[in-house]
Amino acid sequence: MFAIAELSIKKLKEPAFFIMFLTALLLSYMFSEVDPLSDQTAAGSLLSQVLKSDRGYSLLTSSFFAFTITVIIAVFTGATDIPRDIESRMIMLIMSKPLKKTEYLMGKFLGILGLCAIFFFSTEFVILIAHYIKTHEMYSFMVIVRQFYLFLALLPLCALSVTVSCFLPDLSAMIITAVYLLFSISFSTVPLLVAMLPSGLAGAFESYIFVFYYFFPNFVYFFQTCHVVGIVPLFLLIYALSSTLILLAIANVRIRTRDLI
Amino acid sequence: MHSKLKAGYAILIPAFFIYFFSESVLRQSAVANVEPGTMNVDSVIAKLPSGLREAFSYRLDVSKLRDAIARAPNDVELAVLYQNLADILRDPLEKEDLYYKALNLIPDQPEVSRAYTYFLLRKEARMTISIPQYHRYIAKLPPPEQFYTWNAGLATMRAAKMPIQDIYGYLAPLASERPAYRDFRRLYEELADISRKMRRSDMEERAKDLEDYCFDLPSIDESLSQDLKKKIQVLQKK
Numbered sequence: 001m002f003a004i005a006e007l008s009i010k011k012l013k014e015p016a017f018f019i020m021f022l023t024a025l026l027l028s029y030m031f032s033e034v035d036p037l038s039d040q041t042a043a044g045s046l047l048s049q050v051l052k053s054d055r056g057y058s059l060l061t062s063s064f065f066a067f068t069i070t071v072i073i074a075v076f077t078g079a080t081d082i083p084r085d086i087e088s089r090m091i092m093l094i095m096s097k098p099l100k101k102t103e104y105l106m107g108k109f110l111g112i113l114g115l116c117a118i119f120f121f122s123t124e125f126v127i128l129i130a131h132y133i134k135t136h137e138m139y140s141f142m143v144i145v146r147q148f149y150l151f152l153a154l155l156p157l158c159a160l161s162v163t164v165s166c167f168l169p170d171l172s173a174m175i176i177t178a179v180y181l182l183f184s185i186s187f188s189t190v191p192l193l194v195a196m197l198p199s200g201l202a203g204a205f206e207s208y209i210f211v212f213y214y215f216f217p218n219f220v221y222f223f224q225t226c227h228v229v230g231i232v233p234l235f236l237l238i239y240a241l242s243s244t245l246i247l248l249a250i251a252n253v254r255i256r257t258r259d260l261i
Numbered sequence: 262m263h264s265k266l267k268a269g270y271a272i273l274i275p276a277f278f279i280y281f282f283s284e285s286v287l288r289q290s291a292v293a294n295v296e297p298g299t300m301n302v303d304s305v306i307a308k309l310p311s312g313l314r315e316a317f318s319y320r321l322d323v324s325k326l327r328d329a330i331a332r333a334p335n336d337v338e339l340a341v342l343y344q345n346l347a348d349i350l351r352d353p354l355e356k357e358d359l360y361y362k363a364l365n366l367i368p369d370q371p372e373v374s375r376a377y378t379y380f381l382l383r384k385e386a387r388m389t390i391s392i393p394q395y396h397r398y399i400a401k402l403p404p405p406e407q408f409y410t411w412n413a414g415l416a417t418m419r420a421a422k423m424p425i426q427d428i429y430g431y432l433a434p435l436a437s438e439r440p441a442y443r444d445f446r447r448l449y450e451e452l453a454d455i456s457r458k459m460r461r462s463d464m465e466e467r468a469k470d471l472e473d474y475c476f477d478l479p480s481i482d483e484s485l486s487q488d489l490k491k492k493i494q495v496l497q498k499k
Binding site: 049050055189190191192193194195196197209214218220221224225226231232235236238239241242243245246249 | 269272273276277279280281283284286287288289290291292294295302305306308309310313317
């Protein structure tokens with residue numbers, strides 16, 4: 001399983017990945033001093049209130065930027081890895097080893113997560129160092145820890161791209177994952193708005209919205225301002241793990257039943 | 262294989278429960294960050310996607326009108342609110358019931374014109390207003406309301422695709438009246454057109470004469486604004 005993960009992580013040595021990695025580091029240095037994310041949204045909007053910084057530690061825009069770059073890597077790599085193994089018959093070679101399909105899937109997931117972790121943490125460290133170079137001050141420990149919590153959002157995201165890749169060929173999987181993500185982001189504030197309406201106003205309609213909404217992980221929760229220790233970080237972890245588990249379970253059912261030739 | 266399936270379910274079912282529960286906690290936490298007072302119901306609905314906005318606006322409007330009905334100070338106000346609610350309701354039975362209540366609450370009053378129009382020639386409803394009954398009701402109304410009620414009745418008949426003879430029978434009494442406003446021109450134009458189709462040249466001529474007569478009259482808006490100016494002048498003198 002870890003050997004499979006290692007195969008994915010080794011992609012970083014490929015020139016395209018390496019150039020992208022260096023570009024991400026360079027850009028994160030350039031964007032390190034942008035105002036917090038809560039200042040980037042329209043004043044008074046729902047999102048600005050969810051992200052506002054007076055109730056804990058808010059997310060830095062540069063961290064959001066690092067996250068966005070990592071999302072691109074997760075979608076492009078996660079959605080193409082398994083279909084390319086199948087297309088190139090590499091999977092037959094791998095399956096000839098004493099390895100279960102579930103272990104192969106978990107290896108792919110961990111590999112993509114590892115790749116994303118390298119991208120995310122490297123860009124974050126560059127942001128912290130750039131801030132120190134530019135201002136001769138370090139961010140407080142709590143602010144730094146809060147930025148690293150964003151990594152939790154990458155768990156369901158990597159699981160999502162791996163799951164979609166178990167169903168579709170590489171290009172289709174990439175497009176569907178991107179569309180799914182965009183839809184998930186655009187729909188993310190709707191349940192918050194519905195939750196703010198007086199009870200009973202939405203009626204049965206509310207149930208339909210939530211049934212539909214539960215099919216999409218809500219990434220806005222990972223961006224909200226929160227304390228480093230408390231209920232919100234704990235439930236962010238639980239939310240990330242549970243949604244990842246559900247997505248990987250779906251992927252597991254698919255990969256165990258599909259024809260790999 | 263069977264035990265593996267069981268193990269899968271044993272993991273997945275709690276995972277779903279945990280997912281729903283953690284999402285609910287995070288949603289409440291996000292909502293708690295919103296300052297009370299900065300987001301009222303109208304502004305929240307305005308931020309929803311258009312499809313959802315319409316559904317929620319409808320429910321909000323209905324609930325506001327139901328609250329207003331519960332607090333209506335008198336019968337006239339109550340009848341107006343019944344009709345306002347009936348206008349927007351999608352349930353045809355409740356809609357009809359509300360118009361019926363309004364009509365019985367203050368019969369023959371100008372405020373229930375929408376209820377009269379609703380029941381005009383509506384045979385399947387619990388009550389039907391015939392064309393002569395509708396004419397008698399219009400005759401009791403003040404002149405500006407008369408025009409709107411004539412017009413509403415015509416629109417209802419057109420929507421119900423009534424035969425041209427019925428529409429002729431509905432508009433014919435207009436030919437024996439002197440219009441008070443320029444707005445009536447449209448109705449006379451319609452009457453002249455129908456009369457021509459029915460080869461009633463005498464009625465067509467009469468309708469055209471009255472249509473020409475309407476050109477020299479003030480419109481309802483002009484007349485009402487003049488009345489308002491006069492009232493203001495009287496008040497200023499006082």
